[in-house]
Amino acid sequence: MKNTKSAKLIKPFKPLKNIDPKILYFVLTFSLLISITLVRTLDVSGFIGIFAICMIAISIMFMDIFRYKPSYMKLQKMIMLLGLMFFGTLVFGRLIEYIFINFTRGLGLQQPKTIIYGLPIQAGAMLVMLLFDSHTAIIFSFIISILGGIWQNDAYYTFYVFAGSIIAAFSVIRCKKRSNIIKGGLYVSAANVISVLVFSTFSKNRTVELVVPSLIFAMSSGITISAFVSIMLPVLESIFKVTTDITLLELLDLNQPLMKNLMISAPGTYHHSVIVGNLVEAAAEDIGVNPLLARVSAYYHDIGKIKMPEYFVENQHGSISKHEKLNPHMSSMILISHVKEGLELADEYKLPEQVKDIITQHHGTHLITYFYQKAKDEQSDPPKEEDYRYPGPKPQNRIAAIVMIADAVEAASRVLKDSTPARVAGLVEKIVNTVLIDGQLAECELTLKDITKIKERFTFILNGILHKRIEYPGFNFNNAPGTEADKYKNIDKEPQQKEKDKHALDQAAGGLGPNVIKFTKSGTSSSKG
Numbered sequence: 201m202k203n204t205k206s207a208k209l210i211k212p213f214k215p216l217k218n219i220d221p222k223i224l225y226f227v228l229t230f231s232l233l234i235s236i237t238l239v240r241t242l243d244v245s246g247f248i249g250i251f252a253i254c255m256i257a258i259s260i261m262f263m264d265i266f267r268y269k270p271s272y273m274k275l276q277k278m279i280m281l282l283g284l285m286f287f288g289t290l291v292f293g294r295l296i297e298y299i300f301i302n303f304t305r306g307l308g309l310q311q312p313k314t315i316i317y318g319l320p321i322q323a324g325a326m327l328v329m330l331l332f333d334s335h336t337a338i339i340f341s342f343i344i345s346i347l348g349g350i351w352q353n354d355a356y357y358t359f360y361v362f363a364g365s366i367i368a369a370f371s372v373i374r375c376k377k378r379s380n381i382i383k384g385g386l387y388v389s390a391a392n393v394i395s396v397l398v399f400s401t402f403s404k405n406r407t408v409e410l411v412v413p414s415l416i417f418a419m420s421s422g423i424t425i426s427a428f429v430s431i432m433l434p435v436l437e438s439i440f441k442v443t444t445d446i447t448l449l450e451l452l453d454l455n456q457p458l459m460k461n462l463m464i465s466a467p468g469t470y471h472h473s474v475i476v477g478n479l480v481e482a483a484a485e486d487i488g489v490n491p492l493l494a495r496v497s498a499y500y501h502d503i504g505k506i507k508m509p510e511y512f513v514e515n516q517h518g519s520i521s522k523h524e525k526l527n528p529h530m531s532s533m534i535l536i537s538h539v540k541e542g543l544e545l546a547d548e549y550k551l552p553e554q555v556k557d558i559i560t561q562h563h564g565t566h567l568i569t570y571f572y573q574k575a576k577d578e579q580s581d582p583p584k585e586e587d588y589r590y591p592g593p594k595p596q597n598r599i600a601a602i603v604m605i606a607d608a609v610e611a612a613s614r615v616l617k618d619s620t621p622a623r624v625a626g627l628v629e630k631i632v633n634t635v636l637i638d639g640q641l642a643e644c645e646l647t648l649k650d651i652t653k654i655k656e657r658f659t660f661i662l663n664g665i666l667h668k669r670i671e672y673p674g675f676n677f678n679n680a681p682g683t684e685a686d687k688y689k690n691i692d693k694e695p696q697q698k699e700k701d702k703h704a705l706d707q708a709a710g711g712l713g714p715n716v717i718k719f720t721k722s723g724t725s726s727s728k729g
Contacts, residue, residue, distance in 0.1 A: 223262060223279060230283035231255045237290045238351045253350060257343045258286070264339050272332070281331065281440045282340075289324030289344060290351070292428065296320060300417070314410060316357060317396055318417030320424040321348050322388050325365035326381070327429055329372055331442050341365035360395045367391040368425065376449055381433070382426045389422030443552035448492045451551070452499065458549045459499065461506055468514030469505045472610060473498060475665065479606040480599070483657045487598060487650040494599045497558040500551060501603055504542025504559070508534060514614075528575035532568045532588045539563060539590060554599075561600040562607055563590040564640040595644045602654060605635055609658050619666035625659045 231254040238254075239247050261282075265272050272278045300315035324344055329337040341362055349358030371384035396418045400411045437444060454460065463470045477498035484494035509515040511522050511534050523531040542559045572588040595601040608631050616623055632655055635641060641651075 222276065223273065226279055226283055227255065227258050227262060230287055231258050233287045234258075234290060234347065237287065237294060238347065250350060254347070257346055258283075261339055261343050265336065268335055269333070272336075277440050278332070278442075281436065281442070282328070282336070285324050285328055285331075285340065286344065286347070289321060290347065292323070293319045293321050293348075293351075296424065314413040314417055316352050316354070316417075317360065317392060317414050318421050318424070320421055320428055321361050322364040322368040322392075322421070323425040323428045326368040326372055326384060326388075326425065327432060327436070329369040330375060330429070330433060330444050330446075331436060331440075334369065334373055337369035338366070341369060356399050360392065360399070363395050364388050364391050364421070374445075376445055378430060378433075378446055381429050385422035385424075385426030385429075387422070388425055389419050392418035392421050441553055443493075443554055445490075445492050447552065448496045451496050451555075452492075458503060458545065458551075462503055465506045466502075466509035466512070466515045468516075469502050469509065469512060472514050473500075473502055475610050476501070476603065476606045479610065479658055479661055480602045482661055483602050483606070483654045484599065486653040486657050487602075487646075489598050489602075493554055494602060496552075497555050497562075497599060498603055498606065500542075500546065500555050501559055501562045501607065502538065502542065503545050504538035504540065506545065507538070507541045511535070512538070514611075523571075528571040528578065529583070529587060532571045535568055535571075536590055557596065558600045558603055561593055561595045562603045564594040564604060564638075565589050565592040566638065566640065594640050594642060595646075597644055598646050598650065601641050601644045601646045604640060605632060605654060606658065608635065609662070613662055613666060616666065619663075619668075621659075621663050624662050624666060625655075628655050628658045628662065 231251060234254045235247060235251040238250050262279075265282075272282075296319055297315065300318055304315060321344060325337050325341045328340045344365060345358045345362035348361040349355055367390075368384060368388045371387040372380060375381065375384070393415055396411070396414045400414070403410075433444070433446075436442065437447060450456075454463070459470075462473070477495045480494040480498045481491045484491040505512050505515070511531075513521070516522070523534075526534075539560060539562075543556060546556045546559055566589065567585060568588045568590075572583065572585065575583040575588070595604055609628055612627050612631055613619070613624070616627060632651060636651075
């Protein structure tokens with residue numbers, strides 16, 4: 201009876217009910233195109249058989265994506281790109297086959313069948329790994345090897361393509377430089393040579409005239425694959441707006457015009473962004489998201505502050521804040537505007553879509569508490585809370601959530617007077633709780649287990665950054681000598697400085713300041729405006 205009840209609770213997988221009809225059109229279209237590419241004769245029955253096999257193979261591919269990578273189903277451009285990977289790989293293979301056939305005829309080779317080992321079919325799997333992910337690349341390798349075997353009418357060739365495709369995919373799984381693509385091609389050549397040697401051990405036509413040309417073509421395939429992938433990768437990235445780790449690494453270069461502008465115009469924001477980058481990269485590693493994308497997003501999340509850097513406390517050098525001459529609503533509008541201006545700069549400098557999304561989401565719909573409370577104190581009528589909130593949206597993915605938390609944590613750490621490990625841990629805990637209570641993580645897939653790992657990692661790194669040093673013997677840095685007048689020249693500025701420190705966190709972290717920096721004997725506490 202228990203087994204019967206548990207069986208009823210398990211819902212069967214019915215992908216056809218939830219798949220967009222456009223996906224079915226994609227399957228039909230690409231199955232037809234691939235069938236036309238594979239067919240060698242005008243035999244109608246043979247074409248129908250190949251078309252049926254292509255339909256089944258492509259359907260399996262899309263069903264697997266629907267089950268394990270549903271995010272791709274929401275992006276038609278990614279589905280289109282995947283279909284083009286199948287079709288384009290086979291078309292390129294047919295083109296190289298035509299070239300090799302004429303090449304062997306010109307040289308008078310007696311074994312034209314050996315040219316199949318030089319066809320760069322494995323290039324498709326390498327591109328899929330770079331543009332999609334490892335799971336998709338494995339399924340792609342399986343499907344393309346079946347299609348390759350049908351094309352050449354050779355069961356051994358199916359294994360040859362599959363083995364080479366798997367090696368091609370995993371050789372660039374951590375591709376950080378374009379030169380790694382060349383190394384990946386060499387690995388594919390080695391795998392292809394081994395496969396040919398294995399085939400030759402049980403082949404009936406094991407002759408020098410057959411084996412040697414096969415080995416030569418197998419070795420040359422890696423060069424063709426590297427060249428094809430190196431040329432097509434930037435083209436596909438540009439057309440389909442796909443961001444690879446190679447592109448992300450290029451964005452980390454400090455000589456990038458936007459990063460250099462941030463460093464010069466808003467040095468405080470730049471330093472803040474670098475620290476946030478260290479925090480989010482470590483946390484991303486722990487929870488299993490792309491650490492490179494996390495660091496890049498952290499570097500660029502506050503680029504909008506370039507437009508008016510002096511209105512953000514980390515870039516203010518004087519003791520009097522720019523906001524003292526403005527009303528609270530105007531101050532909040534200036535703070536909120538850095539998100540919109542950051543998005544405009546991202547469009548101008550053609551930053552990836554993932555980075556743009558995090559620029560717009562890293563403050564979510566936070567309330568700018570300091571200026572909201574100031575407006576309540578100054579106005580007789582209570583201000584509208586919507587006027588003092590960021591427009592959002594809230595973080596839609598785990599990386600955006602990490603950047604939001606790290607942004608607030610780094611800003612809050614600047615106002616800690618005594619940065620003991622216990623106080624740092626309490627600050628991180630309070631920041632995370634405030635973000636949770638405000639509902640900012642309601643739309644992302646961050647789990648409680650992920651949040652625990654993030655808090656542990658942030659606490660560990662901040663304790664390292666905020667470490668103390670012993671005083672140098674013979675130097676008294678805290679009481680530097682000066683004239684009698686120097687002792688009193690800053691007295692008038694102390695009230696303004698205290699007022700500036702009071703809302704320093706609020707400007708930098710989107711309104712979390714008053715909620716995270718109050719500590720009592722019993723622990724930490726917060727007050728929300």
